[in-house]
Amino acid sequence: MTEDRAPRVVVTRDPVDISDLVRDLATPDCGAVLTFLGIVRDHADGRDVEAIDYTCYEEMAAKELRQVARRAMEKYQVKNLGVIHRIGRLKVGEASLGLVVATPHRAEGFACAQMLIDEMKKTVPIWKKEFGPDGTSWV
Amino acid sequence: MKLNLRFFGRLSEDLANTAWPESFPEKLTVGELRRLLVEHASEDASALSTCMVAVNTDFADDKQQLAEGDEVAFLPPVSGG
Numbered sequence: 001m002t003e004d005r006a007p008r009v010v011v012t013r014d015p016v017d018i019s020d021l022v023r024d025l026a027t028p029d030c031g032a033v034l035t036f037l038g039i040v041r042d043h044a045d046g047r048d049v050e051a052i053d054y055t056c057y058e059e060m061a062a063k064e065l066r067q068v069a070r071r072a073m074e075k076y077q078v079k080n081l082g083v084i085h086r087i088g089r090l091k092v093g094e095a096s097l098g099l100v101v102a103t104p105h106r107a108e109g110f111a112c113a114q115m116l117i118d119e120m121k122k123t124v125p126i127w128k129k130e131f132g133p134d135g136t137s138w139v
Numbered sequence: 140m141k142l143n144l145r146f147f148g149r150l151s152e153d154l155a156n157t158a159w160p161e162s163f164p165e166k167l168t169v170g171e172l173r174r175l176l177v178e179h180a181s182e183d184a185s186a187l188s189t190c191m192v193a194v195n196t197d198f199a200d201d202k203q204q205l206a207e208g209d210e211v212a213f214l215p216p217v218s219g220g
Contacts, residue, residue, distance in 0.1 A: 038220055054219070055147070055148070055151075056147075056219070057145070057147050057193070057196075057212055057214065059196050059210075060193060060196040060212070061219075063196060085219060085220075096219075096220070097219075097220050117220055120219060120220055121217065121218070121219065121220050122217065123191075123198070123217065124217055124219045124220075125147060125193070125212075125214050125217055125219075126217060126218070126219030126220075127147060127148035127149075127215070127217060127218050127219070128218045128219070129149075138148060138149040138215075138218075139218040
């Protein structure tokens with residue numbers, strides 16, 4: 001019987017560091033450990049970007065991210081998942097999102113990670129505002 | 140009844156200058172609140188008609204009845220990740 005492990009979810013102002021997640025989630029039954037970092041890029045839709053300000057509904061963001069993670073884990077029978085989203089002012093090159101998925105085989109890990117990222121962009125109450133030489137823009 | 144209104148993302152800027160009512164009718168649904176706020180706003184609040192709404196940190200539909208002290212959050216399209 002698959003043990004039901006809760007996703008590890010953090011919304012934080014601290015720099016994203018997934019090393020503890022990798023260490024803790026890579027259990028002996030997992031042959032694949034997938035890691036993803038979402039990084040602030042220097043351009044978006046033809047505009048230069050210097051920084052992004054991430055804000056969130058603090059009382060709800062981690063709760064909704066946890067629910068999204070649980071749905072992705074359940075769909076692909078994933079036991080080990082951790083996700084970190086950073087908020088605050090981030091410069092180009094800094095990570096806004098860290099995700100670790102550990103699975104016995106890689107296929108379900110890749111699919112779970114893709115689903116989590118796609119779904120979180122629909123409902124998790126986090127917003128970004130881009131800052132660049134041409135001004136600011138809510139995304 | 141008293142409600143705690145929260146506005147996020149660009150709504151927090153776009154509606155920064157509106158003074159919202161201090162109290163609301165006792166029997167009010169989310170949909171009715173949307174209409175009331177759009178009418179009351181001194182700025183363009185049309186986005187309140189269509190954005191996601193959460194009541195006490197759970198997503199709500201327009202039929203949901205509101206209660207005294209509820210926190211009602213208006214959430215424009217999200218952009219995390």
